[in-house]
Amino acid sequence: MSQAEVDLYEVLGIANSASKDEIRKAYRKAALANHPDKVPEAEREEAEIRFKAVQEAYDILYDEDKRHLYDTHGMGAFNGSGEPGMGAGPDLDDILAQMFGGMGGMGGMPGMGGMPGGPRANKPRRSPNEEQKYEVKLEDLYKGKTVKFASTKNVICSLCQGKGGKEKAQAKKCATCGGQGVKQVLNQMGQFLTTSTVPCSTCNGEGEFFSPKDKCKKCKGKKTTEERKILEIYVPRGAREGDKIILEGEADQVPGQEPGDIVFHIVEEDHAVFRRAGSDLTATIDVTVAEALTGFSRVVVKHLDGRGIELQHPKKPGDVLSPGQVLKVPGEGMPMKRGDERGNLYLVVNIKFPDQSWKPSPEVLEKLKELLPKPEAPIQTDTVDEVDYDPKGDLDEFGAKDAHGGSAWEDDDDEGEPAQCAAQ
Ligand SMILES: [Zn+2]
Ligand SMILES: [Zn+2]
Numbered sequence: 001m002s003q004a005e006v007d008l009y010e011v012l013g014i015a016n017s018a019s020k021d022e023i024r025k026a027y028r029k030a031a032l033a034n035h036p037d038k039v040p041e042a043e044r045e046e047a048e049i050r051f052k053a054v055q056e057a058y059d060i061l062y063d064e065d066k067r068h069l070y071d072t073h074g075m076g077a078f079n080g081s082g083e084p085g086m087g088a089g090p091d092l093d094d095i096l097a098q099m100f101g102g103m104g105g106m107g108g109m110p111g112m113g114g115m116p117g118g119p120r121a122n123k124p125r126r127s128p129n130e131e132q133k134y135e136v137k138l139e140d141l142y143k144g145k146t147v148k149f150a151s152t153k154n155v156i157c158s159l160c161q162g163k164g165g166k167e168k169a170q171a172k173k174c175a176t177c178g179g180q181g182v183k184q185v186l187n188q189m190g191q192f193l194t195t196s197t198v199p200c201s202t203c204n205g206e207g208e209f210f211s212p213k214d215k216c217k218k219c220k221g222k223k224t225t226e227e228r229k230i231l232e233i234y235v236p237r238g239a240r241e242g243d244k245i246i247l248e249g250e251a252d253q254v255p256g257q258e259p260g261d262i263v264f265h266i267v268e269e270d271h272a273v274f275r276r277a278g279s280d281l282t283a284t285i286d287v288t289v290a291e292a293l294t295g296f297s298r299v300v301v302k303h304l305d306g307r308g309i310e311l312q313h314p315k316k317p318g319d320v321l322s323p324g325q326v327l328k329v330p331g332e333g334m335p336m337k338r339g340d341e342r343g344n345l346y347l348v349v350n351i352k353f354p355d356q357s358w359k360p361s362p363e364v365l366e367k368l369k370e371l372l373p374k375p376e377a378p379i380q381t382d383t384v385d386e387v388d389y390d391p392k393g394d395l396d397e398f399g400a401k402d403a404h405g406g407s408a409w410e411d412d413d414d415e416g417e418p419a420q421c422a423a424q
Contacts (some may be wrong), residue, residue, distance in 0.1 A: 008057040027058040050201030127254040134264040142304035144237035154252040157219035162255030169214035174203035181207035279343030292321040
């Protein structure tokens, strides 16, 4: 790349007629904005190069003699020390030509934008998709839902149609990178010298840019502007965690590229009553002892669409509900995404025994004892000890006093969980 193409005024973003004071101010501003310590880790390498270029441009332009030399003879007047850009090294034009053989063909599309900060030569034909999580309530997954929301995205500038410059203005080829949009930097890895490709900081990876007076007034040369747009997404009924909702072409627009998609990844919110597995649902229903024994006819749970789910118990006279018993309700699970079929609803019976507020008279208890099934035959042993007990024992204390016992209990606990799930 030719040294004569470096435009130090562009590097500092100033006019050729800039005063010393303007140069100093522009330098301070540019140096501050590009200081490697002030940018995120990932941008540091790029910032360092930019910082160096700014520093070098200032060194030449702020010195009246050097500036005069530069103005009359260009960068050719400087040997090494004050020279921005790559300096000595392998023939970078050749390397770039090898790496990006197709570059010549792209010359016909000046101003074709790249990902901001991305190497121009690696530019994809589509701008990247925007992936984001979207939390949805189980009710909305059951019924389906249309959501509208405002989104701010970059769109091609309507004034310059993505050119970045005024109508008749011509973009200048970036001298720092020779119009490639990328630069090779040498890295020392142990005893080896390696090269890596970084986006050109002077032209932001574009390979060319407009001088300040030629920049489009609306987008300030950025080629895109921000626009607020109302987007609408439809969550189909039966959608589940991990499903994607794709808004085609709604990602940020980049000149010369097909816009990518906004992709929502559905995340299912936990529900207070229902638990879902695929198209099936499960919920726990509370039933009193009297109901379990004598029956009931009532709504046991409010479904996700607000309907009351009513059960009649018993189905056969004399049937009794047991704790943990599972009542399968066919077709009351989640809707399938296609067709009218639904999964099943599994209701797990929790029998609520009376608490302290139940104060039956001795006569009532005597009657209950008479009515309810009798205990099995007594356990036969040689000796019998009557013992005292604490009615509020806690199984968390079980084995806790003994280190081995404690860990054994935790292991048991872990192993016990899948078995409990399977039993439900
Ligand atoms: Zn450049
Ligand atoms: Zn514009």
